[in-house]
Amino acid sequence: MTRTAQTEVGLLVRRTARGATALRGGAPWRPTPYQVFGGLFWLVLCLASWRVPMCCDFGQHAAVVERLKASLLHPAHPTADLPGEGSPFYSPYTVAQGAFARVTGLAGWEVVRLSAPLNLLVLLTGIGRFVRVLAPRRPFAPVCALLAMVLLWGTERAWSSGYLGLMSMTGNLGYPSTFAIGLTFWAWALTGTLAGGIGGPVRYIGPSGLRSLSGYKGLGVLYGLILLVHPITASAAALGAVAFVAGWQRGWRAAVAARWAITGAAALMVAHLWPYFDVLALPGDHSMDAMHRRLYEGVPGHFWLALIGVPALWLRARRSRRDPLVLMFALDCLVVAYGWISGHYTYGRILGLALVAPQFALAIELAAARPWPVWRRALGAVAAVGACVGFLTVQAGAVVPRSLDPVSFDQPPRWPSYDWAARHIKPGEVVIADGYYAARLIPAYGPNLAAPVWPDAGLDERERVRRLAAVRGYLDPTSTRAGRSAVVRRYHVRWLLLTRWSRVPEEATVVDWSRRTGEVLARVRA
Structure with missing residues (x-):
């Protein structure tokens, strides 16, 4: 089979299978490094999250499931004896949880607990797919990206919904924000594929249908789902989409612009048709800004280790000013700054996703084939030290039980049961x-x-x-x-x-x- 014929088979085909091997279904399957490491990570973190008692926002999310379990179509307010009409907590994700609770008879807190493994699976597969789009020929890049994402934060504990540090994830895996972030990585990967193909602005078109009109519509539905599940995560998702389209899309013709317009229209249509609340009215709501002011307090202590990835971003910017990770980081920083200046502190909730660009740029750089030049060895050494510092000062207690803890690592919160x-x-x-x-x-x-x-x-x-x-x-x-x-x-x-x-x-x-x-x-x- 010629190289051209191989290309026409589709997007994911790497090699052809011949003879009896083809009849048996091709070459034996071998797990990738990320599948092995990601599987172990999934198991360890699920066990770690299971030992953390209900705390923080867990009660709110479990209460939402309880209200939907009582009345799926007309739930009451999540925590008060009031009508629940218009509450953004009643998203497609929580409605599915409520339906599951009604069918199984499980309590709301049990359903939130059981959501953690599913959410983590969506997140890990999304990360793997996203990094493969950015670096298709670096098999260890997703592993490095996952390590950077969970360890390179700061030396003070940052515990908030949507933060992807190892410590924070033990308590937040069952939340809608984790599911929405997982979908966001998938959406960015598909956006990058539609905008320029695997690995960059290469015009690679196969029969998979990814560039068909239905592909753009489906991507819009995915962004609309993210918007309904967790609106503030959707803000970061939209910024990433803009970065990929602006960075990788070439040949701006009327037909190309129309297809991206269809993606945006599909997302807005999905959001508009959802009957439980009007998500498009939320940007004008300031009721939650005061409680999110704390996100801006102590930012250096919470996030400074992620700055180790900034040199890698600078290198990507030198290679291309339209690099999607560079554009994404710039847009995220602008929105975070706007939240602080305007007093709309809710936008500070994208701080966690703003770290994705430097963390993943660093990971992709360190996953390059050897031999490494001196500057890359130096960057790798600094990253390794930073990861160790982050693990030992903040993150270790997430996975090291107190009974096995030799130095009294900081542990996740242990609130009393009621x-x-x-x-x-x-x-x-x-x-x-x-x-x-x-x-x-x-x-x-x-x-x-x-x-x-x-x-x-x-x-x-x-x-x-x-x-x-x-x-x-x-x-x-x-x-x-x-x-x-x-x-x-x-x-x-x-x-x-x-x-x-x-x-x-x-x-x-x-x-x-x-x-x-x-x-x-x-x-x-x-």
């Missing part, structure tokens, strides 16, 4: 909780809060502030029984979950208490 309280409270009943942990975790079991802890675009922020003020008034030691009764009636409160420092009102009856935290569960009547 199983003891949840077994007394029926799903949908309203709770006043004054503890930091309790207010964030008790909704995971099905109960509602009198005052939601998290802002939500589907709930008027003024209503949330009023409820928070009412709860503070109820818990005030100087409050009267009449005032407390008014709050109970107004918000249909049935339970109090109080810290050991709080006074239990005289009209409440203690039902149970936690031997770990000293918190008290009391039943209350108006």
